[in-house]
Amino acid sequence: MNVSKARAVIVVDVQADFTQYCSGALAVPDTGRDYVAATIKATKDFKKSGLPILATRDYHPADHISFFTSHPGKKPLDVIRIGDRDQVLWPPHCVQDTPGAAILIPSELITAVVSTGDRSEFESYSGFRDDGGRDTGLKELLEKVGARNLIVFGLATDYCVKATVLHALEDGFRVTLVSGLSRGITPEGTEAALAEMEAAGAEIKA
Numbered sequence: 001m002n003v004s005k006a007r008a009v010i011v012v013d014v015q016a017d018f019t020q021y022c023s024g025a026l027a028v029p030d031t032g033r034d035y036v037a038a039t040i041k042a043t044k045d046f047k048k049s050g051l052p053i054l055a056t057r058d059y060h061p062a063d064h065i066s067f068f069t070s071h072p073g074k075k076p077l078d079v080i081r082i083g084d085r086d087q088v089l090w091p092p093h094c095v096q097d098t099p100g101a102a103i104l105i106p107s108e109l110i111t112a113v114v115s116t117g118d119r120s121e122f123e124s125y126s127g128f129r130d131d132g133g134r135d136t137g138l139k140e141l142l143e144k145v146g147a148r149n150l151i152v153f154g155l156a157t158d159y160c161v162k163a164t165v166l167h168a169l170e171d172g173f174r175v176t177l178v179s180g181l182s183r184g185i186t187p188e189g190t191e192a193a194l195a196e197m198e199a200a201g202a203e204i205k206a
């Protein structure tokens with residue numbers, strides 16, 4: 001068996017709105033030029049090694065449930081109860097067909113793009129399925145390329161990266177999380193997320 005074929009890379013939400021580099025609407029700390037350059041270089045190297053590169057992108061309608069603007073009287077970072085879970089309300093970000101939604105990894109490096117959060121009424125931190133349980137197609141893509149071992153990095157460690165990693169493990173994939181190529185929104189959240197991913201079976205690599 002060709003070992004390289006059993007692996008794939010998932011680049012989570014390296015998008016304009018999540019980076020300081022692009023003065024994004026929901027910029028994650030420490031995501032300036034160096035961070036973006038490092039993720040592009042790493043992706044290039046993985047691609048050169050023959051690994052399929054799957055990029056997830058947050059891709060919201062303008063009235064998405066996670067935007068504070070969709071809830072009168074609320075402000076950014078307020079937390080509301082939706083169904084059986086807490087929803088953090090974010091500034092509008094990664095709106096479909098806007099520059100903020102652009103993936104910063106050059107498209108020629110990307111094997112396939114998977115969109116998340118494209119239904120107004122459901123949040124989707126995970127690249128695999130949204131809070132309404134709808135599949136994004138990522139699992140099927142991974143099965144198509146024959147990958148069981150995933151290398152994951154991106155934004156943000158304490159939200160979409162974590163959710164994607166936990167679902168991957170739940171679905172039986174092996175996961176290596178590259179922490180040096182990932183950034184979280186808060187230091188405490190990032191620490192907790194790394195511990196949670198590791199406890200669930202992910203290998204954390206600097």
Ligand SMILES: [Zn+2]
Nearest residue numbers: 058066094117
């Ligand atoms: Zn979002």
